[in-house]
Amino acid sequence: MKRLIAAAGLLIFTLAASASAAPLSLGDLLTRSPAADWRPLDPENTVYMDLPSGRVVIELAPAFAPNHVANIKALIRSGYFDDSAIVRVQDNYVAQWSAPEGRRITAGHDTLKAEFDRPIGREPFARLADPDTYAPVVGFSGGFPAARDPRRRRTWLTHCYGMVGAGRDDSADSGGGKELYAVIGQSPRNLDRNVTLVGRVVQGMELLSSLRRGPGEMGFYTNPADHTAIRRVRLAADVPAADRLPLEALRTDSATFKALVQSRRFRKEGWYKYSPGRIGVCNVPLPVRAAH
Amino acid sequence: MKRLIAAAGLLIFTLAASASAAPLSLGDLLTRSPAADWRPLDPENTVYMDLPSGRVVIELAPAFAPNHVANIKALIRSGYFDDSAIVRVQDNYVAQWSAPEGRRITAGHDTLKAEFDRPIGREPFARLADPDTYAPVVGFSGGFPAARDPRRRRTWLTHCYGMVGAGRDDSADSGGGKELYAVIGQSPRNLDRNVTLVGRVVQGMELLSSLRRGPGEMGFYTNPADHTAIRRVRLAADVPAADRLPLEALRTDSATFKALVQSRRFRKEGWYKYSPGRIGVCNVPLPVRAAH
Numbered sequence: 001m002k003r004l005i006a007a008a009g010l011l012i013f014t015l016a017a018s019a020s021a022a023p024l025s026l027g028d029l030l031t032r033s034p035a036a037d038w039r040p041l042d043p044e045n046t047v048y049m050d051l052p053s054g055r056v057v058i059e060l061a062p063a064f065a066p067n068h069v070a071n072i073k074a075l076i077r078s079g080y081f082d083d084s085a086i087v088r089v090q091d092n093y094v095a096q097w098s099a100p101e102g103r104r105i106t107a108g109h110d111t112l113k114a115e116f117d118r119p120i121g122r123e124p125f126a127r128l129a130d131p132d133t134y135a136p137v138v139g140f141s142g143g144f145p146a147a148r149d150p151r152r153r154r155t156w157l158t159h160c161y162g163m164v165g166a167g168r169d170d171s172a173d174s175g176g177g178k179e180l181y182a183v184i185g186q187s188p189r190n191l192d193r194n195v196t197l198v199g200r201v202v203q204g205m206e207l208l209s210s211l212r213r214g215p216g217e218m219g220f221y222t223n224p225a226d227h228t229a230i231r232r233v234r235l236a237a238d239v240p241a242a243d244r245l246p247l248e249a250l251r252t253d254s255a256t257f258k259a260l261v262q263s264r265r266f267r268k269e270g271w272y273k274y275s276p277g278r279i280g281v282c283n284v285p286l287p288v289r290a291a292h
Numbered sequence: 293m294k295r296l297i298a299a300a301g302l303l304i305f306t307l308a309a310s311a312s313a314a315p316l317s318l319g320d321l322l323t324r325s326p327a328a329d330w331r332p333l334d335p336e337n338t339v340y341m342d343l344p345s346g347r348v349v350i351e352l353a354p355a356f357a358p359n360h361v362a363n364i365k366a367l368i369r370s371g372y373f374d375d376s377a378i379v380r381v382q383d384n385y386v387a388q389w390s391a392p393e394g395r396r397i398t399a400g401h402d403t404l405k406a407e408f409d410r411p412i413g414r415e416p417f418a419r420l421a422d423p424d425t426y427a428p429v430v431g432f433s434g435g436f437p438a439a440r441d442p443r444r445r446r447t448w449l450t451h452c453y454g455m456v457g458a459g460r461d462d463s464a465d466s467g468g469g470k471e472l473y474a475v476i477g478q479s480p481r482n483l484d485r486n487v488t489l490v491g492r493v494v495q496g497m498e499l500l501s502s503l504r505r506g507p508g509e510m511g512f513y514t515n516p517a518d519h520t521a522i523r524r525v526r527l528a529a530d531v532p533a534a535d536r537l538p539l540e541a542l543r544t545d546s547a548t549f550k551a552l553v554q555s556r557r558f559r560k561e562g563w564y565k566y567s568p569g570r571i572g573v574c575n576v577p578l579p580v581r582a583a584h
Contacts, residue, residue: 206383
């Protein structure tokens, strides 16, 4: 079988001084990276969403959406999302899920004030020097793709593939986390600062992205029988330690991540004939792996 | 059912002078557009690829890849793609298809000289003023997303969602059209000028993007039984006229398209609380509809 088109980065050169250094696979780069360049996912901010096809793991982003994340955790712990379902899958856009129609909340809030952006503070921020269509400055903060407006001193998460947001009605403050969606196509960056992003799918994206698209308006299923059941939703912290997935994420403020970004700007693999010398904020992989 | 998050542009304001103009849906904008703003797909450059789940329609781009397009047409007409299959689906990257292993070609060429880019000529080009991460200039040419380097006087198609390219091995000239792929995720713009793009899926993308991801390296299926069969591949020109799909595409050099782009830069729907005033070349919809 011919290779045909390169995978999303199988080979990168070492960044060693030697010009004749042999290509080092991305896997090798990560394997050789120091343990300190990785961080375990925090069980208190890790969600397990179990579908019939497998588990979707979401890392929550309390640094950007503290109130929404607290509310989602309260909803999860009260069983609000039990027997919920994926009710909408719109091609090149989002997969969206919610509790059964009419379910009342027993903990947390029905709606919350929007957390579209927030003041730039002490959160880490690994700036990407490359130009972005939508924001003055882009980069990565605590494992999430993010943007900044230095003039207005505001920061926000960006709608890249796999990001999870809190759906809302026309009012900015009509969301809160009762309905959530994940981005399954080209980054809809026009949604930045219009929706409160609450986290990112770090495992199992393919279970959401490969769902049959809904035939109705905006990708809603017209027949509830076509919904994908969500068996249960739990926080990793509420699962016995022995049953947790031992996942760890590459720190976006690490030297390894810096090397990874650079290797994506300048592709050294023999397959590449041209390297743009640039990389988009939504084109940088954010590795998550089973802890060693 | 709450609306929650806006569809990919259901409502836009008219561009009429009246500031109090009622919102006009994108559908309405297109319906009211003059017939001259649309062009029928050329049957000689339209491919029907029939899967068990339905038909995928691809518009070829002879203006950008004349030799590859001619070769693909020769391959199709010689039956080369009969009983071919989708052999690779890599999440957030590509779906790729090819003829059964070992099939020999009876028409056309096995490989071709790369057509990664070409001299800027007289082809139409609707420039997008918005900044792009990867190219000096981006825009649309003949219905396709494209880029230009004015200094070097070169132009090329860009890897947006739905674009179709000719897979190749390590050698630049090892492609030719025997294996093709479609982009099913975030635009992998690092592939621009590294692969010959040959066209775009204009209908049926959801049939490719929702396929189960391959479990093997780079998304290849490890079990051929998991391949998706491609029943037949034909050029629309070779189908009796009465059986052709009467599709037409919005001209990317039309006033309606210009209005569409502007309506995406500045979202006027009540749902939007913030408008970036910018749009990415891979975020602009390229409407195709059944001819009136």
